Amino acid sequence: MRARSAGRREAAAGGTDAEGGLFHELATAVAALSEPRNLRSFALPYPGFAQRALDRTVMRCIDLGEDPPKSLPELWEWCRGRTADDPLFDVPPSLVTPDTTLVHAIGLMPTRACLEVASQGSADGVAAEARTLLAELEARCVSAGQYQRCRRFLAHHPVIQQEDRYTPGWDKSVWTLAKGLYRPMDESLLTDGLAMRCRSCGLPGLLDRRRDPAPVPGRPVTDGEAWCEGEECPRGDAFDLIRDPRLSLILPLSLRVFLVLPHRVEEEALNALDHAGADYEAVPGHLCAYRLRATGAGTLDVRMYDRVQPGLLAAHLARDAPLADHTFVVVPQRLAGRASYRTRFTAGLPAPLRERLVLTTPDSLVPHIWARTR
Template sequence: METAGTLPPHAADWSAHDGVPLIRTLASALTALDAVTGLNAFTLPYPPEVQRALDRTVLACLERGAQPPMSLPDLLAWCRERPMADWPVDLPADAVNPGDLLLDPVSSRPSELCHEWAEQSRDSALTHRDREIIHSALRLCREHGEEDAYTEFRRLLVNRPVLTSAEAFAVSVDHVLDPVKELVRRIYQPAPDSYIRADTYSVCGRCQTLLTPVRDGSWWCERDRCRRQGPPPVGRRIAVDEAGELLQLERPLRQFVTGPGRAEADLETALVKLGLRVRMWPAYDAYDLHVTFPDGWVWAIDVKDWAHPAFLGRAARPVRQEPRYDEAFWVVPRSRVEDRPGYIASYERNRPAGARTLPLLTDSTLTERARARLRGNEGGSLA
């Protein structure tokens, strides 16, 4: 377990800033309520988690002589329009960047940063939900001695976050997934009607999640990384009368498993194209990619598609030793580094002492390093 004593001094000092627990509480309330009701559906009396977030924000403002939000709609406007760096709260240097918002300004839905802040909180019932599900799947597959079942479970969550009734039935009779059938049934939930336009659901062609219709006729994708690449391409279209009961993976798993999993799958594809042998989630998810070069040299890779580099740094830990490897890396999509200046430096500043030697590379840098190593081997070098 990570303790203050294992963190760099400035990272441990996060606990001295009273704005940190406030932002965690607020993010927790926003994500929990969006998952249950949608952020436009609140009426008095507010649920306790929301009221606590509003009360703490008002108190923080009053303590600093600042004008507080006067109501929940006012607070939501802050989260949608006012970058956290401009809030009258005390936050450490690495906590926020200019422009960081808790709510997306177009959709008013929680941003990926909001979800990552919520993951740092103990206030929310949704905290660590993704890890709870993954740990349950690991336990069930180990009990049955079925490593292939776990690998297929992960591929399902990464590649198929949306299922029609017919597809859900096909999954239910797939014997490879027998150890986790009940778990799969619980984590896929009916898709709300808010995703429907002209009697059709539309799936993002990049990240495979459902697109939300916007009033101006465009589409909104829940993945920050996807939106920064431009308007989301509409991939699959599913007519309502053909979908049966359309199911989608619950939000914490789409955020913390499907999203990073797309980056893992992209990296797998790039390395296989180089002629490397890649094994995904080996030994019940010891790490993400086990990569073997023609000379037998092995890389262990964990892919981390996180928006917030300081959170990623604070979570850093050595890659597990089995299956054995010669070099280990954490990898982040290049787009994350391009979106946030100083991303890798912030990660390095916030690493605990036990992970000081764990490098963080972009996916493009790692692919180029693999290509260079292959060229070196062709010339007789094993370096």
């Protein structure tokens, strides 16, 4: 009986990392269930991927003598309180920070860490969907310049309100190519028929619906009662109300998180390269990647990310096997400045890559390039 129980525990854990184990399967399920097409999945019968995640969680709880969630809504609430260091999971702290949850405590939506875990090592993960959508957009464009204009438009317009289309400077040719990527505002992002948009990152936000059922125009929003998809934006009076979201359109979650969020650091890094007179070109097949031309120091790539989990970022880059002699990984200063971020990133890289991959920020990018090319 003990041998069988141990075997069940090993099968239930499904691995010792954030890829293929229970934590990864739950992250994938949470990310999928947040999509508008799956909003009705919380009613029986559950879709197969959700039922499998629930069954696997129940088995793991029973093996460890804990009360399991009994339904998909209970599983969602359960994921809101369970952290990555919970004994139910077997996630190395080098991959995912121990206090990581999959469902945000206030927004009750997938956390950014959840989406990063769900994208890890998956050919059809959230980040892969963003790459596919952008590749399809690029195929519709007649030139690289037109594609870059469309891409920039998406990054600056994660949410489109009806009046936006009548503002000066609206590019109808870009809108014709890009509008197919937008869809109606998700019902899960509405509170009493209103939507909120963060003034800092431009992404949707929500109030803590357990405390305040609806946003109040003119009243500042405090940090403890609000959430936005960027998760790390300053609060205060930091949201705009979208009063008639039925007339608004929004980008898919994959593009909001893996294009819109890193675009700010991408623009800052490219501005630094332009100011330094560097010549570069986009690297096909990547979300935010460029190759420097004529450096005289081998091939040098610059990749821009806004990822909250440095261990997962390192694992992604290691799996992606950068072909350049040196790759500069540019992240926002707020991330690079954290005491453990750089340490976790470096520790997550295989030893042969630690000299080839340089973690930097937009302000430090050019000095780091000069140091490698002189």
